[in-house]
Amino acid sequence: MADHSWRVKFMGLILFIVAGIVAWVAAIEPNRNTCPNQGDHKMNPTFKRIARAVAGALLALGLAAPVAAQDDPFHVGFVYVGPVGDYGWTWTHDQGRQAVEEAYGDKVHTTYVESVPEGADAERVMTQMILNGADMIFTTSFGYMDATNNVAARFPDVVFEHATGYRRDHPNVATYSARFYEGRAVMGHIAGHMTESNIVGYIASHPIPEVIRGINAAYLHAAQVNPDVEFRIVWVYTWFDPAVEADAAQALVDAGADVVLQHTDSTAPMTVLAEAGAYGFGQASDMLQFAPAPRISAILDQWSAYYVRRVGEAMEGTWEQADTWDGISAGMVGIGKMTDAIPPEVRASAMALLDSIASGEYHPFTGPINTQDGQVWLTAGETPEDGPLAGMEFYVEGIDAEIPN
Amino acid sequence: MLRLEKRPAPARGWIIGAPILAVLLTMVAGGLMFALLGKDPAESIRVIFWDPLFDDRFAGFSRPQLLVKAGPLILIAIGLSLGFRAGIWNIGAEGQYIIGAICGAGFGLAFFPSENPLIFPGMIIAGALGGWAWAMIPAILRTRFRTNEILVSLLLVYVAEAILATAATGFLRNPDGAGFPGSRNLARHPGTDNPEIFAGTGVHWGVMTAFIAVIAACVLLNRHILGYQIKLAGQAPRAARFAGVNAARLIILCLGISGAVAGMAGLFEVAGPAGQISIDFNSGYGFTAIIVAFLGRLHPVGILLAGLLMALTFIGGELAQLMLGVPAPAIQAFQGMLLFFLLALDVLSNYQVRIGYRTAA
Numbered sequence: 001m002a003d004h005s006w007r008v009k010f011m012g013l014i015l016f017i018v019a020g021i022v023a024w025v026a027a028i029e030p031n032r033n034t035c036p037n038q039g040d041h042k043m044n045p046t047f048k049r050i051a052r053a054v055a056g057a058l059l060a061l062g063l064a065a066p067v068a069a070q071d072d073p074f075h076v077g078f079v080y081v082g083p084v085g086d087y088g089w090t091w092t093h094d095q096g097r098q099a100v101e102e103a104y105g106d107k108v109h110t111t112y113v114e115s116v117p118e119g120a121d122a123e124r125v126m127t128q129m130i131l132n133g134a135d136m137i138f139t140t141s142f143g144y145m146d147a148t149n150n151v152a153a154r155f156p157d158v159v160f161e162h163a164t165g166y167r168r169d170h171p172n173v174a175t176y177s178a179r180f181y182e183g184r185a186v187m188g189h190i191a192g193h194m195t196e197s198n199i200v201g202y203i204a205s206h207p208i209p210e211v212i213r214g215i216n217a218a219y220l221h222a223a224q225v226n227p228d229v230e231f232r233i234v235w236v237y238t239w240f241d242p243a244v245e246a247d248a249a250q251a252l253v254d255a256g257a258d259v260v261l262q263h264t265d266s267t268a269p270m271t272v273l274a275e276a277g278a279y280g281f282g283q284a285s286d287m288l289q290f291a292p293a294p295r296i297s298a299i300l301d302q303w304s305a306y307y308v309r310r311v312g313e314a315m316e317g318t319w320e321q322a323d324t325w326d327g328i329s330a331g332m333v334g335i336g337k338m339t340d341a342i343p344p345e346v347r348a349s350a351m352a353l354l355d356s357i358a359s360g361e362y363h364p365f366t367g368p369i370n371t372q373d374g375q376v377w378l379t380a381g382e383t384p385e386d387g388p389l390a391g392m393e394f395y396v397e398g399i400d401a402e403i404p405n
Numbered sequence: 406m407l408r409l410e411k412r413p414a415p416a417r418g419w420i421i422g423a424p425i426l427a428v429l430l431t432m433v434a435g436g437l438m439f440a441l442l443g444k445d446p447a448e449s450i451r452v453i454f455w456d457p458l459f460d461d462r463f464a465g466f467s468r469p470q471l472l473v474k475a476g477p478l479i480l481i482a483i484g485l486s487l488g489f490r491a492g493i494w495n496i497g498a499e500g501q502y503i504i505g506a507i508c509g510a511g512f513g514l515a516f517f518p519s520e521n522p523l524i525f526p527g528m529i530i531a532g533a534l535g536g537w538a539w540a541m542i543p544a545i546l547r548t549r550f551r552t553n554e555i556l557v558s559l560l561l562v563y564v565a566e567a568i569l570a571t572a573a574t575g576f577l578r579n580p581d582g583a584g585f586p587g588s589r590n591l592a593r594h595p596g597t598d599n600p601e602i603f604a605g606t607g608v609h610w611g612v613m614t615a616f617i618a619v620i621a622a623c624v625l626l627n628r629h630i631l632g633y634q635i636k637l638a639g640q641a642p643r644a645a646r647f648a649g650v651n652a653a654r655l656i657i658l659c660l661g662i663s664g665a666v667a668g669m670a671g672l673f674e675v676a677g678p679a680g681q682i683s684i685d686f687n688s689g690y691g692f693t694a695i696i697v698a699f700l701g702r703l704h705p706v707g708i709l710l711a712g713l714l715m716a717l718t719f720i721g722g723e724l725a726q727l728m729l730g731v732p733a734p735a736i737q738a739f740q741g742m743l744l745f746f747l748l749a750l751d752v753l754s755n756y757q758v759r760i761g762y763r764t765a766a
Contacts, residue, residue, distance in 0.1 A: 014705075119680065121474075142585065208584070237571075
């Protein structure tokens with residue numbers, strides 16, 4: 001028989017390490033106000049004593065960190081899905097954060113964590129923000145929905161603002177989003193005028209209502225001014241991937257598109273369009289470096305006004321749960337400067353469309369509008385309720401394409 | 406002049422010492438980087454390494470989170486380490502993780518709204534099978550057609566990501582979700598959830614499985630003929646052939662095991678901490694696990710500790726972002742330094758540094 005005793009000892013050592021880790025994790029005294037699993041926390045008292053003794057010894061050695069002073073300013077945390085330097089979605093939210101800092105100066109303290117994956121990581125980041133003293137948290141991606149509501153349940157005194165979601169399970173969760181379709185309508189109007197091949201390309205990200213609604217709004221207003229217009233739609237299944245977006249733009253150009261709209265964040269399509277002599281629109285941020293062509297205008301996300309208002313309300317204690325869906329009129333959606341590449345009369349008619357949407361006089365989805373299969377969706381003069389509009393899952397009549405799945 | 410001389414056998418002291426020295430060097434170099442960014446280096450290092458574990462405000466929350474974050478890393482890395490030891494390079498654990506999550510979640514959702522206690526075990530099996538099947542593609546292509554498993558497994562990650570997006574917006578989409586992407590929440594539904602086993606510790610079934618995997622890998626490598634074959638194939642492929650080790654069988658087994666555990670890790674994540682299938686459900690665990698496997702020097706206990714260390718840098722890195730405003734890329738660079746120093750110091754356990762010119766023999 002071979003001598004296996006060291007192996008037995010080795011296995012014992014591993015078990016000991018594992019048990020030690022679990023026990024050490026369980027050993028910390030949960031803070032009554034903040035521990036997520038208060039109440040059902042049971043612990044061996046002897047063990048607790050040992051853990052405390054060890055912790056005490058460490059403290060005595062002066063290794064423990066000093067406890068930071070309580071924050072006086074109102075503390076606002078931002079959770080971002082991308083890097084602040086993406087010059088797209090996250091960048092626009094960070095502009096909002098900076099506007100909050102500017103508006104309230106020393107009275108607020110803002111922090112952010114960027115590139116936070118959706119799911120468990122987001123939940124942890126939010127919790128750490130709160131443990132660090134956050135009074136209010138903005139979570140700026142749809143995928144943070146469940147995480148936001150989970151954390152909100154545990155911290156009723158912190159207010160949460162979740163972008164583009166629909167769940168407000170607790171009174172301290174508000175949701176907000178922008179009526180981007182209003183901006184897309186203006187883009188479509190310009191695209192319909194500008195195309196000479198009558199083929200407009202569309203780089204679409206994911207087949208979700210937000211994107212489908214944008215395609216519909218753009219198509220309706222392009223077809224309004226140019227009945228011969230056709231939309232070619234490429235789904236890239238990403239919000240940001242320069243290589244994939246450039247490929248999609250190239251494919252659209254090859255298919256004859258001379259105007260391309262994008263619902264993805266990178267500037268890569270612009271580079272392709274510049275080479276091809278086609279036109280495009282800035283997305284999320286202005287992409288002015290590509291003006292006056294190929295970038296002839298842009299659809300802008302403008303969160304600053306909303307963030308400043310909501311933080312102000314939270315500081316004063318007048319904050320209330322809300323489901324905000326603001327558009328051009330509230331300044332949440334903007335249209336980037338139209339360049340001279342657009343003929344003056346088109347610029348004028350686009351401005352007129354913009355103004356009529358901003359004043360509330362005109363809704364970009366005003367009947368008669370049929371669905372793609374010819375069924376009546378809206379009768380003449382009818383406008384949709386927000387509910388069905390938010391969940392829009394079909395193309396309108398005239399779009400010759402199929403939604404994936 | 407400095408030169409390196411190969412040691413007859415790896416130096417024992419350096420095997421233990423190198424990782425510790427690497428962590429210390431990372432602190433120094435990282436501190437320098439933080440200083441250049443205008444942050445207090447000592448405070449930055451403290452926030453990353455110390456506060457998540459011992460700060461009064463954070464420790465109660467961060468310690469369990471350490472296990473939640475480390476669990477999938479350890480589990481996947483253990484599976485990968487077996488193949489890596491045998492010279493079989495599965496770089497696509499991320500894809501196997503995704504497919505495992507989709508299969509497991511699909512199994513659970515197929516029985517919705519049943520709360521039968523057998524559903525969760527079934528989901529685990531479905532997750533493991535999904536990951537296994539996804540890993541079998543590079544395995545069979547390698548054994549039958551001599552394709553390179555590094556490329557095939559890596560490229561299959563992008564295929565898996567496309568399937569994930571389709572699942573989240575199509576066949577697994579929550580019918581009550583108003584058309585928005587994402588599946589039903591598995592973690593909130595009894596029967597499909599992966600709960601904490603010991604309240605307040607963060608230990609869910611995935612973390613438990615990771616611990617079991619560490620022990621199982623130790624047993625396999627030290628006591629089982631397969632473990633011997635794995636080590637032999639990695640250290641001396643020719644000798645392994647002469648010893649009758651079936652290379653094709655080893656490839657199928659190693660890729661299969663690593664795929665199955667990666668699939669299980671995905672399932673535990675989707676049914677527990679993540680809660681649902683979403684477009685961007687995967688958050689890089691499969692790739693980070695490769696780093697963890699090497700950081701732990703492909704040794705089960707090393708991987709256990711490396712997984713915890715890696716999780717600590719994630720959690721501490723987030724704290725550094727929100728407390729000190731350290732940008733996220735700096736944290737990633739910091740993690741990169743850790744791997745760099747470790748691999749660089751690896752040289753010292755296999756080579757001796759000699760000063761002076763080689764004398765003619």
